[in-house]
Amino acid sequence: MNTQQLKKEDSTRRTFAIISHPDAGKTTITEQLLLFGGVVRTAGTVKGRKTGNFAKSDWMEIEQKRGISVTSSVMQFDYGGKRINILDTPGHEDFSEDTYRTLMAVDSAVMVIDSAKGIEPQTKKLFQICKMRGIPIFTFMNKLDRDGRDPMDLIDELESVLGVQAYPMNWPIGMGKTLDGIFDRYNHQVELYSHEHDQDSTIVKLDDDNNPIDAPDLAENDQFQATKDSIDLLDMAGNPFDEAKIATGDLTPVFFGSALVNFGVKTFFDAYLKYAPAPSAHKTEEGNVVEPDADRFSGFVFKIQANMNPNHRDRIAFVRVCSGEFEKGMDVNLFRTKKKLRLSNVTEFMANTRENVKTAVAGDIIGLYDTGNFQIGDTIYTGKAPVEFEKLPQFTPELFVRVSAKNVMKQKSFHKGIDQLVQEGAIQLYTSYTTNDYILGAVGQLQFEVFQFRMQNEYNSEVNMESLGHKIARWIDPDQLDEKMSSSRNLLVKDRAGNPLFLFENEFALRWFKDKYPDVQLTAKL
Numbered sequence: 001m002n003t004q005q006l007k008k009e010d011s012t013r014r015t016f017a018i019i020s021h022p023d024a025g026k027t028t029i030t031e032q033l034l035l036f037g038g039v040v041r042t043a044g045t046v047k048g049r050k051t052g053n054f055a056k057s058d059w060m061e062i063e064q065k066r067g068i069s070v071t072s073s074v075m076q077f078d079y080g081g082k083r084i085n086i087l088d089t090p091g092h093e094d095f096s097e098d099t100y101r102t103l104m105a106v107d108s109a110v111m112v113i114d115s116a117k118g119i120e121p122q123t124k125k126l127f128q129i130c131k132m133r134g135i136p137i138f139t140f141m142n143k144l145d146r147d148g149r150d151p152m153d154l155i156d157e158l159e160s161v162l163g164v165q166a167y168p169m170n171w172p173i174g175m176g177k178t179l180d181g182i183f184d185r186y187n188h189q190v191e192l193y194s195h196e197h198d199q200d201s202t203i204v205k206l207d208d209d210n211n212p213i214d215a216p217d218l219a220e221n222d223q224f225q226a227t228k229d230s231i232d233l234l235d236m237a238g239n240p241f242d243e244a245k246i247a248t249g250d251l252t253p254v255f256f257g258s259a260l261v262n263f264g265v266k267t268f269f270d271a272y273l274k275y276a277p278a279p280s281a282h283k284t285e286e287g288n289v290v291e292p293d294a295d296r297f298s299g300f301v302f303k304i305q306a307n308m309n310p311n312h313r314d315r316i317a318f319v320r321v322c323s324g325e326f327e328k329g330m331d332v333n334l335f336r337t338k339k340k341l342r343l344s345n346v347t348e349f350m351a352n353t354r355e356n357v358k359t360a361v362a363g364d365i366i367g368l369y370d371t372g373n374f375q376i377g378d379t380i381y382t383g384k385a386p387v388e389f390e391k392l393p394q395f396t397p398e399l400f401v402r403v404s405a406k407n408v409m410k411q412k413s414f415h416k417g418i419d420q421l422v423q424e425g426a427i428q429l430y431t432s433y434t435t436n437d438y439i440l441g442a443v444g445q446l447q448f449e450v451f452q453f454r455m456q457n458e459y460n461s462e463v464n465m466e467s468l469g470h471k472i473a474r475w476i477d478p479d480q481l482d483e484k485m486s487s488s489r490n491l492l493v494k495d496r497a498g499n500p501l502f503l504f505e506n507e508f509a510l511r512w513f514k515d516k517y518p519d520v521q522l523t524a525k526l
């Protein structure tokens with residue numbers, strides 16, 4: 001591709017994540033979007049907890065059994081002249097680390113809120129990560145087919161709890177049993193709701209005074225009159241529509257609708273695609289930026305996952321393409337090791353069918369079959385001058401377990417499993433300084449359960465886990481370390497790179513240590 005063609009391709013990419021508190025409707029809305037893209041043909045195939053069909057995005061058995069989304073997956077499809085990359089993020093709080101890294105690989109986010117519940121804890125956390133990155137955030141107030149909270153209340157809460165300005169793109173006419181439609185401010189029309197929801201929604205155009213054209217029933221509808229009053233209020237006292245503020249994430253366009261009955265979802269998605277950004281430049285560790293239409297190919301690994309599909313016993317490194325063009329079989333440099341690699345075994349993500357990808361441009365996600373070359377955060381690039389993208393956030397584990405193989409004869413599969421799962425970044429591995437015991441650290445308890453489950457299912461290795469409970473991890477300068485500093489209130493361990501750290505019982509134990517060794521430097525993160 002020449003630069004002109006590359007620019008054109010880049011401009012069609014929309015790469016985003018859908019974030020929400022569990023149960024707000026993320027999976028249901030994802031499914032509707034896949035329907036629009038022709039990826040699935042009938043509703044209920046993405047996550048059929050009731051029908052027994054499981055989500056295309058829910059690859060792993062444990063997800064199916066528990067009905068939660070554990071890992072981020074990627075779905076790509078074409079819609080409305082755009083190539084869409086949706087990066088799924090697990091909503092469960094225990095998987096926040098994986099989620100955070102995924103959010104580093106997107107250009108915008110869709111935040112789904114249950115309109116009966118408003119802002120929930122996980123929404124807030126995820127929103128803050130997106131805000132920190134300064135990416136545009138679009139809000140979908142879901143479940144309008146059910147009785148929810150007053151829309152004005154929801155907008156107030158959104159603004160005050162999240163500290164963001166909101167611009168309602170539409171406004172409900174009634175709600176739940178009395179839902180008559182939505183007043184679409186953006187397209188200046190009313191989308192009528194059919195309680196049978198067996199037909200495409202009927203559109204009523206509005207005149208300059210917001211009166212319906214050729215729709216006497218709607219003109220006389222009391223709920224519509226009340227909505228008109230709310231619109232007047234929003235026009236006068238609400239935030240103005242401001243594209244620049246949307247682009248920086250300071251203003252979130254808000255859409256009301258219902259994912260389950262597919263009401264307002266298409267209108268939302270069309271407007272979203274208009275304002276969501278194409279891939280933007282990425283910062284490097286050195287403080288430079290790499291433009292998407294640069295000649296040279298570059299990208300970074302934001303996730304590594306083993307055995308996504310039991311039929312393919314392999315490991316995949318997920319790469320967000322940041323610039324240039326990926327071509328199958330190309331040679332790239334891996335920044336960390338300075339090694340050259342040939343990218344011949346590559347996959348893209350059309351839900352769980354793996355199509356063999358030939359080219360990809362900025363914004364696209366490609367999956368590299370990995371035999372142990374990659375780590376999370378790795379940068380790959382072509383050309384001479386080295387490129388290293390900004391480091392991905394790392395979270396210090398707070399929960400620890402001691403782990404061992406139940407069957408001592410099966411050490412080989414035990415080590416292989418630990419090695420691979422640790423490399424994925426889902427869990428941290430430490431070894432105790434003196435006894436070489438394996439100690440695992442995680443941000444949440446569920447990560448241990450998934451680890452145990454996967455060890456047994458994927459590596460045929462039953463493990464014993466002895467909980468060490470909550471601990472405070474602090475790294476120590478190796479030159480200052482004296483093994484005598486280890487006591488009954490702390491545990492001296494090494495991380496994977498061999499750096500020493502203490503796991504303190506509690507704040508008290510940490511303070512006691514600091515008092516005893518005032519000159520010793522302890523750090524919370526490495």
Ligand code: GDP
Binds near residue numbers: 023145260
């Ligand atoms: P997730 O945990 O955010 O992925 O949520 P799901 O998409 O799995 O939805 C959680 C529950 O809410 C499911 O029982 C859905 O059927 C239901 N749900 C999702 N969207 C809607 C909606 O628009 N209206 C109603 N009434 N229920 C919905």
